[in-house]
Every structure is written in C-alpha cells, then in structure tokens.
Amino acid sequence: MSSDPKAPLGLRIAATGGLLLLHLPLLLIVVYAFTTEEKSFQFPPPGFTTKWFGIAWSERPDIWPPLFLSLKVAAIATCLALVLGTFAAAGLSRARFFGRETVSLLFVLPIALPGIITGISLRSAFDIMGLDFSTWTIVLGHATFCIVVVYNNAIARFRRLGGNLIEASMDLGANGLQTLYYVVLPQIGTALLAGGMLAFALSFDEVIVTTFTAGQQSTLPIWMLSELIRPRQRPVTNVVAVFVIVTTMVPILLAYYLTREGEHTGGSSK
Amino acid sequence: MTSPAVRFQNVSRRFGEVKAVDGVSLDIAPGELFAMLGPLGSGKTTCLRLIAGFEQPDEGHIEIFGARADGLPPYKRNVNTVFQDYALFPHMTVGENVAYGLMIKGMGRAERESKAAEALAMVKLKGFEARRAAQLSGGQRQRVALARALVNNPKVLLLDEPLGALDLKLREQMQEELRALQKGLGITFVFVTHDQGEALSMANRVAIFNEGRIQQVGTPTDVYERPRTRFVADFVGSANVLAPDLAGRLGAGPRWVSLRPEKITLLADGQGAPEGWVSLDGRLASASYQGSVTRLAVDAEGVRITAAVPAGSAPIVTGSTLRLAWPKAAMVLLEGEP
Numbered sequence: 001m002s003s004d005p006k007a008p009l010g011l012r013i014a015a016t017g018g019l020l021l022l023h024l025p026l027l028l029i030v031v032y033a034f035t036t037e038e039k040s041f042q043f044p045p046p047g048f049t050t051k052w053f054g055i056a057w058s059e060r061p062d063i064w065p066p067l068f069l070s071l072k073v074a075a076i077a078t079c080l081a082l083v084l085g086t087f088a089a090a091g092l093s094r095a096r097f098f099g100r101e102t103v104s105l106l107f108v109l110p111i112a113l114p115g116i117i118t119g120i121s122l123r124s125a126f127d128i129m130g131l132d133f134s135t136w137t138i139v140l141g142h143a144t145f146c147i148v149v150v151y152n153n154a155i156a157r158f159r160r161l162g163g164n165l166i167e168a169s170m171d172l173g174a175n176g177l178q179t180l181y182y183v184v185l186p187q188i189g190t191a192l193l194a195g196g197m198l199a200f201a202l203s204f205d206e207v208i209v210t211t212f213t214a215g216q217q218s219t220l221p222i223w224m225l226s227e228l229i230r231p232r233q234r235p236v237t238n239v240v241a242v243f244v245i246v247t248t249m250v251p252i253l254l255a256y257y258l259t260r261e262g263e264h265t266g267g268s269s270k
Numbered sequence: 271m272t273s274p275a276v277r278f279q280n281v282s283r284r285f286g287e288v289k290a291v292d293g294v295s296l297d298i299a300p301g302e303l304f305a306m307l308g309p310l311g312s313g314k315t316t317c318l319r320l321i322a323g324f325e326q327p328d329e330g331h332i333e334i335f336g337a338r339a340d341g342l343p344p345y346k347r348n349v350n351t352v353f354q355d356y357a358l359f360p361h362m363t364v365g366e367n368v369a370y371g372l373m374i375k376g377m378g379r380a381e382r383e384s385k386a387a388e389a390l391a392m393v394k395l396k397g398f399e400a401r402r403a404a405q406l407s408g409g410q411r412q413r414v415a416l417a418r419a420l421v422n423n424p425k426v427l428l429l430d431e432p433l434g435a436l437d438l439k440l441r442e443q444m445q446e447e448l449r450a451l452q453k454g455l456g457i458t459f460v461f462v463t464h465d466q467g468e469a470l471s472m473a474n475r476v477a478i479f480n481e482g483r484i485q486q487v488g489t490p491t492d493v494y495e496r497p498r499t500r501f502v503a504d505f506v507g508s509a510n511v512l513a514p515d516l517a518g519r520l521g522a523g524p525r526w527v528s529l530r531p532e533k534i535t536l537l538a539d540g541q542g543a544p545e546g547w548v549s550l551d552g553r554l555a556s557a558s559y560q561g562s563v564t565r566l567a568v569d570a571e572g573v574r575i576t577a578a579v580p581a582g583s584a585p586i587v588t589g590s591t592l593r594l595a596w597p598k599a600a601m602v603l604l605e606g607e608p
C-alpha cells in the first residue's frame with residue numbers, strides 16, 4: 001500500500017486505445033446530433049445547431065409510437081422476468097434434485113445463444129402455435145433473455161440467504177407474507193433492482209430478436225435502423241440515439257452501483 | 271396432574287426411504303432442561319424441528335402443554351428456536367433482530383425497544399442495540415440469538431447445538447450461563463447436542479437417540495451409571511461392553527454388560543481380588559496420559575478393555591502383564607439377547 005504501482009506503458013496505451021474504441025463512436029453520435037449537415041455524416045461537421053432537438057420534438061410524430069412501444073415492451077418484459085426469474089431462482093436455490101444444474105444451465109442458455117437463433121426459433125414456434133405477431137410476441141421474445149439477467153442476479157443472493165433466515169423469521173411468529181416482506185425482499189431487493197434495470201436496458205435496445213418476433217410495428221431500435229437509409233433529417237436519428245444512450249446508461253450505472261454495494265455488505269456479513 | 275411441556279406420542283418422520291424419527295414417545299416436563307443426545311443422523315435434530323414446527327410428523331402426534339400441535343406452522347407455536355448458526359438477520363441491527371418477534375406481534379416501537387434492551391441486558395449485551403450481527407463475535411451472536419428467542423417469552427426454548435460453534439473456554443462459560451438463565455426464567459429448555467459431556471453436565475434429563483429411536487431417557491446419573499443398551503453404554507462415556515460369554519465367566523450373565531473404565535483398578539502382582547470383586551489378567555497394548563488419569567488399553571481374553579487409572583498409580587510399560595480388577599456390581603447388565 002506504500003505507493004500505487006504504475007502499469008507498464010504498453011498496457012496503458014492498450015487500455016486507452018480500448019476505451020477510445022468503445023467510447024469515441026458514442027461521442028460521434030452525440031456530435032452528429034448537433035451538426036448542420038442533414039444528408040450525410042460529414043466530419044468535421046460544417047456547423048453546430050440545436051434545431052434537430054426541436055424538430056424531433058415537434059415535427060416528427062413518427063418517433064413517438066416506436067419510442068412508446070419500446071418503453072412498453074421493456075417494462076412488461078422486465079416485470080415478467082422479475083416474477084418468473086425470481087421464482088425460478090428461489091426454487092432452484094433451495095431444492096435439491098437430480099438434474100438441478102442442468103435446469104440451471106437451461107435458464108441461462110438463452111443469453112449465450114445468438115439472438116438470431118432465439119429469433120428464428122421463436123418465430124417458427126409462434127407460427128406453429130398460430131400466434132399473430134404483436135406487442136406480446138415481442139415481449140415474449142425479450143423475456144427469454146430478460147429472465148436470465150434477473151435469474152442470475154437473484155440466485156446468487158438466494159444462495160447467500162440460506163433457508164435458516166426464513167425459518168428464523170417463521171419461528172419468531174412471521175407468516176409467509178411477513179417473512180417475504182421483512183426478510184426475503186430486503187435480502188434480495190437490490191439484486192432484483194439491478195437485474196430488473198439490466199433487463200430493461202437489454203430489452204430497450206434489442207434489434208435481432210425483435211426483428212423476428214415483431215409484426216408491423218417497430219420498436220425504437222428498428223425505427224432508427226430504417227431511418228439510417230433515408231436521407232432526410234438524419235441528425236434527428238442522432239437526437240433519438242442520445243436519448244437512448246441516456247435512458248439506458250442511467251439504469252445500467254445504477255445497477256452497477258447497487259450490486260457493488262450488495263457485494264460489499266454480503267462480504268462483511270460473513 | 272399438569273400436562274407435559276412437550277409430549278411425543280409415537281412420532282415418526284420419514285425422508286424418502288429414511289426413517290429419521292421412528293416411533294418416538296417422550297414426555298418433557300415443564301421447567302426441565304432437557305438434552306437430546308445422539309450421533310449425527312440419529313434423529314435428534316429432526317425431533318427438535320418437529321417441536322418447532324419446521325417438520326410435521328408422518329405418524330403420531332406432538333403436544334405442547336397439552337395442546338395438539340398437528341399441522342400448526344412454526345409461527346403459530348409459542349416455541350422459539352436458537353439456531354445452530356444463529357440465523358441473525360444481516361440487514362438488521364442487533365436491536366431490530368431482538369425486537370423482530372415483538373414487531374411481528376404488532377407491539378409499538380417504544381415498548382418493543384425497551385423489551386429488547388431488557389433481553390439484551392439479560393444476556394449481558396447491554397448497549398449493543400445499534401450494532402450489526404457482522405460486527406459481533408461468535409459468542410456475542412449466540413447471545414443475541416438467545417435474546418431474540420427469549421424476548422418472546424416462549425413456553426419452550428429450543429436450542430440446536432447451542433455450544434457447537436464456540437471454543438472450549440467460551441463453551442464452559444456458556445454452559446454455566448445457560449443453566450443459570452434457565453433456572454432463573456423457569457422456561458422449559460430443550461437442546462440438541464452430540465457431545466455427551468455437554469448433555470450430562472447441563473441437563474436435568476437426557477434422551478439418547480440412535481437411528482431415529484430413543485435408546486434411553488433418564489437423569490445424567492441414570493444414563494451414565496445404568497446404561498440400558500450397548501449403544502448407550504458405548505456412546506455415553508465410552509464404557510467397555512463385554513460379550514455374554516466373557517461376562518458369564520466373570521459371574522455376570524451370560525448377558526452383555528457395561529463396565530466403566532474408571533471402575534477398574536490395577537492389582538499388584540500376586541495380590542488377590544477383594545471379596546465381591548473379579549479380576550482379569552491382560553497385556554498392556556497402549557497407554558495414553560490424559561492429565562488426571564491414564565487410559566490403558568489392555569488385551570485380555572481376546573478383547574480389548576479400557577481402564578482409566580489415576581495417573582502415576584502404576585509403572586506403565588507397554589507389553590507388560592497387568593492384573594485388572596473391579597467390583598462385580600460395576601458390571602451393568604444390558605438389554606438385548608445374549
């Protein structure tokens with residue numbers, strides 16, 4: 001602890017390069033939201049303006065339906081994932097049965113699977129079942145990977161919770177609901193919040209699975225994709241992108257801080 | 271006649287194929303400090319969980335102060351448990367932990383805080399309310415767990431291996447304190463342990479479990495001096511268990527008999543056994559010095575006999591021939607076919 005060791009120069013260059021590669025494109029998107037050139041992304045921008053924010057707000061009603069659809073899908077898929085993922089984690093963390101690890105793996109698999117596989121298989125499944133493609137098919141598609149995120153967060157916390165705290169609570173006179181409220185939720189609350197936020201962010205900008213499971217409607221990411229082909233008012237897309245960056249960054253950062261704090265208290269209680 | 275604090279009526283509990291508890295009948299009197307003693311997997315902890323309500327009997331009934339507890343969940347029983355790992359709620363302070371049961375009952379904040387403070391003072395943790403469980407030592411956590419259970423004024427307090435996680439010094443101190451606490455409160459305590467020393471020194475009565483059944487119930491003196499079965503003789507104080515043929519030749523039987531190592535004395539060469547005593551010649555296989563006594567393993571008549579003699583009472587040379595002697599009355603006849 002006497003002095004912070006300095007990383008070798010090569011490593012520092014590599015780390016800086018990696019960070020630039022990751023974040024410069026984001027910066028470019030933000031810069032282009034203010035450019036005066038509307039037909040192509042020209043660098044450096046010939047001039048800066050904030051008029052696209054006004055145009056996006058008042059002159060482009062086609063932004064709103066995809067935005068609301070995305071928010072709606074993300075919200076429902078997250079709620080669904082919170083309920084199902086938490087129950088699955090609660091069950092699997094306490095039960096001991098043959099094939100438990102396999103079931104656990106099956107829960108996590110959808111996130112490792114390429115989205116295109118998930119998309120195609122869901123599409124054919126919906127076809128076979130005769131389901132019309134709608135908001136709900138998108139929600140189901142998103143729920144497949146949202147459940148994983150919630151499940152993974154919750155099961156780690158459930159394992160730490162152990163059965164004894166629940167028994168202790170019941171022993172002290174609390175029924176199931178009181179135990180859930182006073183003991184289980186405080187223990188897993190931050191994990192659920194973090195899992196839910198990650199799930200929301202994942203769903204909000206999902207393209208591939210959505211392409212396969214959406215009907216005529218488009219979610220915000222799909223709307224942006226279609227905007228890129230059109231030459232008109234290009235920076236409006238960037239304005240929306242800036243909005244998306246902000247709305248997804250905030251929950252992800254919060255989730256990061258919440259789980260970090262959770263690990264800290266978890267570590268000190270042992 | 272008052273009803274017993276806890277009554278097991280022919281209780282069985284199965285886990286799949288395994289009969290964890292197999293036809294147990296037992297009465298625990300009000301105000302007793304009762305020990306359930308047995309090796310791992312003998313059914314003692316399941317019996318404790320049956321009283322608490324975490325398990326329900328497959329057969330038979332459990333009564334708590336005369337009332338059938340069939341189907342009652344833990345939160346409807348006036349019984350509290352001190353868990354082996356204490357199970358303190360990590361997201362609450364010590365004070366909140368202790369007041370938890372009172373809060374659930376709907377007691378107001380001021381009242382439950384003062385009761386929690388009282389309970390903490392009782393277990394010598396006055397002023398610890400604001401701390402977290404993580405900041406406490408093992409012994410302190412146990413005291414919090416005790417206070418958290420006792421503050422609810424339970425009719426029966428259950429303790430699962432209460433001293434198991436503590437080091438020797440602390441264990442002896444807690445034994446004393448638990449006994450004093452129990453005496454002062456007059457609450458029925460039932461504790462589970464695998465440590466026969468702990469059971470004998472703390473309890474008013476002991477039930478010895480093996481393979482889901484009770485082998486013997488009695489006062490510590492009863493089970494030590496007059497073990498009923500070979501299992502009890504061996505498990506409580508590692509008695510010598512002599513086979514019927516040898517016991518018969520020694521004038522006790524032909525039955526299985528128990529013989530406590532400390533009842534055996536060494537006779538000098540050529541010295542005859544006193545009236546009413548029996549003697550046996552053997553070869554010393556090993557000796558281990560244990561402070562106040564030396565434990566001798568002696569091979570005699572094809573069996574190994576353990577004798578505990580006062581340290582320094584005899585020159586000990588491995589391989590030498592020793593003459594062991596003990597009063598006939600020291601051989602306790604055991605149940606079971608010869």
